[in-house]
Structure formats: C-alpha cells, structure tokens
Amino acid sequence: MLIRRPSDIAPSEITPRALFEDRRQFIRDAGLFAAAAGLAVTGVHPRSARAQTGKGFPNLKKGAYPIGEASTPFKDVTSYNNFYEFGTGKEDPAENAGTLKPRPWSVSVEGECAKPRRWDLDELLKLAALEERIYRLRCVEGWSMVIPWVGYPLAELIKRAEPASKAKYVEFTTLMDPKQMPGQRMAVLDWPYVEGLRIDEAMNPLTLLTLGLYGDVLPNQNGAPVRVVVPWKYGFKSAKSIVRIRFTEQEPRTAWNKAIASEYGFYSNVNPQVDHPRWSQARERRIGEFTKRPTLMFNGYGEQVASLYTGMDPKKFF
Amino acid sequence: MIPSWRPDAGQARWLKVALFLLCLAPFVRLGWLAWHHGLGANPIEHITRATGWWTLTFLMITLTVTPARKLLSQPWLLRLRRMLGLFAFFYGSLHFTTYLWLDQFFDVGAIIKDVIKRPFITLGFSAFVLLIPLAATSTNAMVRRLGARRWQWLHQAVFVIGTLGVIHFWWLVKKDITEPLIFAAILSVLLGTRVVYRLRDTRPEARNRSVVRPYPRGRGAPSRGKA
Numbered sequence: 123m124l125i126r127r128p129s130d131i132a133p134s135e136i137t138p139r140a141l142f143e144d145r146r147q148f149i150r151d152a153g154l155f156a157a158a159a160g161l162a163v164t165g166v167h168p169r170s171a172r173a174q175t176g177k178g179f180p181n182l183k184k185g186a187y188p189i190g191e192a193s194t195p196f197k198d199v200t201s202y203n204n205f206y207e208f209g210t211g212k213e214d215p216a217e218n219a220g221t222l223k224p225r226p227w228s229v230s231v232e233g234e235c236a237k238p239r240r241w242d243l244d245e246l247l248k249l250a251a252l253e254e255r256i257y258r259l260r261c262v263e264g265w266s267m268v269i270p271w272v273g274y275p276l277a278e279l280i281k282r283a284e285p286a287s288k289a290k291y292v293e294f295t296t297l298m299d300p301k302q303m304p305g306q307r308m309a310v311l312d313w314p315y316v317e318g319l320r321i322d323e324a325m326n327p328l329t330l331l332t333l334g335l336y337g338d339v340l341p342n343q344n345g346a347p348v349r350v351v352v353p354w355k356y357g358f359k360s361a362k363s364i365v366r367i368r369f370t371e372q373e374p375r376t377a378w379n380k381a382i383a384s385e386y387g388f389y390s391n392v393n394p395q396v397d398h399p400r401w402s403q404a405r406e407r408r409i410g411e412f413t414k415r416p417t418l419m420f421n422g423y424g425e426q427v428a429s430l431y432t433g434m435d436p437k438k439f440f
Numbered sequence: 441m442i443p444s445w446r447p448d449a450g451q452a453r454w455l456k457v458a459l460f461l462l463c464l465a466p467f468v469r470l471g472w473l474a475w476h477h478g479l480g481a482n483p484i485e486h487i488t489r490a491t492g493w494w495t496l497t498f499l500m501i502t503l504t505v506t507p508a509r510k511l512l513s514q515p516w517l518l519r520l521r522r523m524l525g526l527f528a529f530f531y532g533s534l535h536f537t538t539y540l541w542l543d544q545f546f547d548v549g550a551i552i553k554d555v556i557k558r559p560f561i562t563l564g565f566s567a568f569v570l571l572i573p574l575a576a577t578s579t580n581a582m583v584r585r586l587g588a589r590r591w592q593w594l595h596q597a598v599f600v601i602g603t604l605g606v607i608h609f610w611w612l613v614k615k616d617i618t619e620p621l622i623f624a625a626i627l628s629v630l631l632g633t634r635v636v637y638r639l640r641d642t643r644p645e646a647r648n649r650s651v652v653r654p655y656p657r658g659r660g661a662p663s664r665g666k667a
Binding site: 197198202206210212263265310311381397401404405413 | 480481482484485542543545550553554557558559560611612614615616
C-alpha cells in the first residue's frame with residue numbers, strides 16, 4: 123500500500139489565522155468591496171459565500187474513485203440535511219447550526235489501542251494529505267446527492283492509534299451539548315449520537331475522515347468540523363461533528379439502531395434488494411433530478427467493499 | 441352563550457367567497473413557491489408533504505363544523521361544511537396526483553407493489569378512494585336522490601377517512617412523530633365530542649333526531665337551532 127507522507131503545512135497555516143477565524147468579517151468586507159466595484163453580490167449568504175470561495179484548502183489533490191457524475195449544487199448540499207441535533211426538518215440544520223462552535227475542537231481516540239490520544243483539529247488537518255473525494259451519498263429515506271468531500275482515509279488516523287487485536291469495532295460519538303446543538307433538548311434519539319463500523323470497514327480506503335466539502339471547511343450543518351463519510355452505507359452511518367473515536371470489542375450500540383432496531387441495522391449497507399420495512403429502497407431521487415433512478419448495490423462501490431461481506435446474508439445483517 | 445347569528449343570503453354568499461379564497465391560499469402559495477424555485481432541494485417531497493398536510497388539515501376542519509355549530513349554537517356553520525370537505529378532497533387529489541405523477545412517474549408496477557407492500561401507502565390510498573364517493577355525492581341533487589338518512593350514513597365514512605389519514609401520516613415519519621401526534625389528538629377530541637353527544641342524547645327519538653338533513657329542499661341549511 124502506498125502511504126503518502128502528510129504535508130507539513132496545515133491549511134489553517136496557509137490561510138492567515140486571523141482570516142480563518144474571522145472569515146465572516148472578511149466576507150462582509152469583501153462583499154462591501156465588491157458592491158463598491160459595482161458587482162452584484164446581493165443575496166449571497168455569508169456562510170455559503172465563505173465556502174464558495176474555495177480557498178480553505180488550496181492545492182487539493184484530486185482523490186481516487188472518480189464516479190463521473192455531476193456534483194449536487196452547493197446550495198442543496200448545505201440546505202437539505204438530516205442532522206437531528208439541529209432539528210428534524212431538512213431545512214432545520216442550515217437554519218439552526220449557527221450555534222455550533224467548530225473551533226476549538228479536539229477528537230479523543232481511545233479504547234482498545236496502544237496509543238490513545240487526543241487530537242487537536244489543527245493536528246488532524248495536517249495528519250495526512252487532504253484530497254477531494256467525490257462520493258455518492260444515499261440517504262435511507264430514498265434520496266441521494268453527489269458531494270465533493272475533503273479529507274483523507276480514516277485508516278491514517280486509526281493506524282496511528284495502533285489498535286489492539288481486541289479492537290473489532292470502531293465507535294464514533296458526536297458532540298453532546300444542547301447549548302450548541304439545540305435539537306438535543308428533544309428526546310428524538312438517545313443523545314449523544316453514536317455510530318459504528320467494523321474495524322475492517324473503518325480501515326477500508328473508501329472510509330473518509332472528512333474535514334471539508336466543496337474545497338473549504340465543513341459548514342456546520344454538514345457535520346463541522348470533522349466527520350466520517352462511508353459512501354457505501356446509508357447516510358446516517360456517517361457520524362458528524364465527532365468528539366470521540368473508540369475501539370471496542372463489542373458491536374457499538376448505534377443511535378438509530380437503539381431507536382428502531384427493526385428498521386436500522388448495524389450494517390445498513392445500501393442495497394436495492396433489501397427494503398426498509400416501510401418503503402422500497404430499489405430507487406432513489408437524486409436531488410435536482412425529476413425522475414427516480416435505480417439504486418446501486420453498495421451505492422456503486424461494490425468493487426471496493428463487496429468482499430467485506432462475503433458469506434453474510436444481507437437480509438439478516440441489514 | 442354567543443347569540444346565534446344568521447347570515448342573510450348576501451352575507452352568506454360573501455362568506456363563502458371569502459372562505460373559498462382562504463382555502464385556496466395554500467395551493468396558491470405552493471404554486472408561487474414552485475414558480476420562484478422556493479420549494480428547496482427536493483421540490484417533489486415538499487409538494488407531497490404540503491398537499492398531504494393540507495388534506496389532513498381540511499379533514500380536521502371539516503370535522504370541526506358539527507361540534508362547533510353545536511357548542512357555539514351557530515347552525516349556519518353547517519352551510520360551509522360542503523366546501524371545506526370538497527377542499528379536503530381537492531388537496532387529497534393533488535397529493536394523490538403528486539404521488540402518481542411526480543413521485544412514481546406512473547410506474548404502474550411500482551405503484552401496485554407500493555399499495556400492497558407498504559402499509560402506510562395502503563392506508564393513504566384507501567382513505568383517498570373512500571373520499572371519492574363522498575365528493576361525488578356532495579351536490580344537493582345527490583343528497584335528494586340518496587335521501588338524507590342514507591346520505592348521512594354514507595358520509596360517516598369521513599370518520600374512517602380521518603383516522604386512516606392520521607395513521608398514514610404516523611407510519612410514514614421516520615422518528616419525530618410530533619405532528620402526527622397533534623393530528624391524532626385533534627381527531628380524538630373531534631370524534632370524542634360526537635360520542636359524548638350521542639351518549640347524552642338519551643331521548644327515544646334520538647336516533648331519528650341525529651339525522652340532520654344536510655341540504656334540505658329549497659335553499660339554505662336546516663334551521664334547527666340547537667340540536
């Protein structure tokens with residue numbers, strides 16, 4: 123396996139820190155400047171303007187696994203989200219996620235491993251070379267998007283923790299803070315949100331430790347500042363705003379599985395042949411398209427991941 | 441008690457025109473949003489949700505007419521019930537059309553599978569099918585042809601339709617059942633008042649009295665006052 127040496131320069135160092143942390147002001151100023159220059163900038167939301175500058179992560183290398191499908195517009199990717207920590211409506215996260223403070227942030231890596239430690243966000247940003255990975259995202263509800271994420275394989279982080287032989291699973295825990303995440307005041311799910319993967323799934327090169335999208339840092343509503351993306355599984359398996367990564371011997375009890383075990387299994391691999399008990403998973407609506415398209419086995423990533431599940435009955439391990 | 445008001449023919453007409461426009465407002469709003477790309481990232485889901493929500497809401501409003509007219513002693517309210525019921529049917533038809541056309545794109549095979557395999561679709565579909573005869577028999581002529589008693593018997597189906605509609609909503613949401621619960625609570629109150637009125641009405645002629653002619657000969661609502 124080819125292991126690329128991480129870049130020594132964190133993107134946060136390339137972008138002047140003052141700007142990085144006060145980019146809203148920067149955008150306001152830029153907006154004023156542009157307006158003065160006679161450019162039409164009215165109606166541009168500061169947050170979207172920020173990410174659309176695309177200057178957060180310069181010189182991103184184009185990542186592996188190109189799919190040759192058009193990316194879903196930035197506006198849709200950042201305004202149509204399932205992130206119950208900010209409300210159960212699709213528009214709620216974009217509206218309410220302003221209370222989340224993505225800096226300072228750290229992720230604790232712990233559990234069955236030789237080198238547990240706490241990683242500061244800036245350390246994570248330069249832990250490995252950031253690349254752009256354009257992945258399909260298939261929601262369990264029957265819609266899908268194509269999103270240009272920014273990150274590197276989660277395996278990079280896992281290897282540095284030196285997991286023990288007992289480490290059979292990896293558990294991800296989202297931030298628990300009802301002040302920052304007002305949706306946690308409602309007992310829709312058993313907070314904090316917990317997700318998990320088998321360790322071989324977590325080590326698969328497709329599994330992305332994700333720090334950005336559309337060339338810039340993650341907008342809050344998309345799971346800032348750090349999340350995972352597991353493109354062959356339904357969207358809810360990809361934990362957002364992660365504060366803890368833990369190696370366990372037992373299968374983690376995940377949030378949706380605890381909520382409705384008969385509908386949301388631990389594996390939740392995208393599979394057009396295994397229906398959700400209440401609706402079909404055979405087709406999906408790609409956001410921005412009119413008619414539905416057929417859903418692909420493993421969301422089209424069978425070549426990379428099918429071998430992980432040989433001999434397992436997908437109806438039993440759904 | 442609020443004094444019983446009886447609108448004259450002119451007032452009644454204006455009242456109906458105003459109500460008609462008000463009932464049309466959600467439809468106009470959807471159209472406006474669609475035209476201005478205001479339906480969000482998933483417009484079809486938005487339209488499906490909105491039309492379904494308004495169907496349920498109009499069913500609930502329609503079911504409110506009878507208890508409201510009794511509690512407030514405003515018998516004239518009955519004259520608005522047909523329009524409200526027909527608007528429930530109107531939004532139900534839009535909801536159903538959205539499903540057939542925008543969601544499934546007339547894929548008959550997928551639709552049949554859905555209706556058979558998905559309990560929430562089965563319920564929603566049944567509720568809509570049951571609404572059709574009610575809409576079809578809503579004219580004065582049909583009331584006369586059926587006779588008040590048979591008409592009333594048939595239109596009691598609305599209790600079943602309301603219940604199916606609420607369960608349909610309940611079963612389709614992923615986890616947050618707040619809204620279906622609110623609808624369920626409203627429906628329980630509306631059905632509960634009817635049970636209470638039935639139980640209280642112990643007079644021997646109660647069974648006959650409970651049959652109110654919806655649109656008796658000539659114009660206007662029954663002038664029965666307190667029932």
